[in-house]
Amino acid sequence: MNRKPRIMILTAGYGEGHVQASKALKQQFAAHGIGDVSIVDLMKEAHPLLNTISMKLYIKSAQTSKYGLDYYGWSYYMTRDTKPEGSLSKYFNLLGKKKLKQLIDGMRPDALINTFPFGSAPEIGQETGIPTFTVVTDYALHARWIHPDNDKYYVATEELKDELLAKGFAAGQVLVSGIPIRQAFAHASAGAGKSLQHFNPGKPTVLILAGSYGVLSHIEHMVHTLRKHEGSRLVVVCGRNRKLETRLSEQFAGAGDIHIFGFVEQIHELMAASSCVVTKAGGLTLTEALTMRLPIFIYKPLAGQEKENAIYFERKGMAQISSTTGELEQQIGQFLANPSLPQRMKASMASVHKGNAADTIVQDVLRTVASTLPATV
Known part of the structure; x- marks a missing residue:
């Protein structure tokens, strides 16, 4: 029989949403008897100083936007349609890459799940043979979420699926699951x-x-x-x-x-x-x-x-x-x-509404991972 899989969920603390989605998935993995699940705030782990500065800027932008000074909004729209092969995307994909390699060497996970758009995850997953899954935690698509090496996307709506298909992903790579929340x-x-x-x-x-x-x-x-x-x-x-x-x-x-x-x-x-x-x-x-x-x-x-x-x-x-x-x-x-x-x-x-999003995602991940696990005696 196969051993139970080890799961690594990558997130970031910009607002509560990414972290809460990660916790909802961990809760659902536990309901399926999968206890070896780690939630990693990759930005905090890999770039603590940059994480602190960017968190303060994120909060400050929310407060100053009412005065017309919304640098977060400006950056969002300026980078929304950047190409995966572009220099800006390549820069973002480097964030956390070295630290993630270290974490993977220590934990040896069987799956990587993104609840924040870390391009380093699918790149390392491709290099190591670890399947990588991305949970898009919004109802709109930004270029940061898109990476050609990502194995599977979980999205909230049919419209988001159509957008990903239009960008070259196969129908089997995108599942309309809804966004995972607490049971x-x-x-x-x-x-x-x-x-x-x-x-x-x-x-x-x-x-x-x-x-x-x-x-x-x-x-x-x-x-x-x-x-x-x-x-x-x-x-x-x-x-x-x-x-x-x-x-x-x-x-x-x-x-x-x-x-x-x-x-x-x-x-x-x-x-x-x-x-x-x-x-x-x-x-x-x-x-x-x-x-x-x-x-x-x-x-x-x-x-x-x-x-x-x-x-x-x-x-x-x-x-x-x-x-x-x-x-x-x-x-x-x-x-x-x-x-x-x-x-x-x-x-x-x-x-x-798509019900039971967390369970839909967890079951799909487990089905994918099951075929890659080594047998145990």
Whole structure:
């Protein structure tokens, strides 16, 4: 019989999405009895100083974009269509390559899985005979994800598959799996959130995900504006941004229908108890809402993959985009007053959603790897 495979998942800490997708895959491998799974933040391991600087620039760009200084967005669009054989792509593919070789020599994995576009992984996989899989964690394709030596892509939509096929990949190299998220979102029910403090049935709830870095700008003004809708409640989740949590808690103390939370581990329960969500447009957050059939309102999406994600969701009728708090307030008001609108948005979500993405990916990886494992006595 064959031994159980060793899996290495490569990720990066630019936002929570890539890491959360990696954890969802590890959780699913464990459900299949595969315990030898390592998650490696390759940028942090290989280039700690560059990682620290680029992380600060990433966060700073999110904060300064509201003033028109969005260098991350500029770089995204400038490099979106670069060729894999170009000098810029070759430079990016060198990132982490030396360290990855060292890690592979030590762990001897049977599969490499990218949840961040590391071109070094398929190159080393090609050299060593280790199959390499890439999980695209957004609803838009960027050139950084594309590498001719990658064995298999897992994507969220048929449109992304068509884009990869148009770039020369074979149909068998691309699987429309959806984006992997924690199992808790698939199993959450509307009744789960009712056990949380402050909640009671029958009142529409607008959930606002302010983000760990306060990426939803003018949050106080947003809350003041949205509280105009009598008969509804606002729930604001500040993530790990303790300063924002403290400021909002003080400002809205005593407001019976405004509830402020910090980091919420069981965020799926809050989502299950909500009527809609106001959020940024990260691939994982959108997928969580999609899985929960929770209508989405996207406020001032950041240029780059978040803007492209937002455009896709709006085009499919699953989300609405606003650029001012007044526009957002109008959208929420129409949503709360018109029962047919939530129904249409939820129906659109049902038509797009791919269930059990993590399990689909894990099973496909295991099938591929099984034929390459040496037999054990």
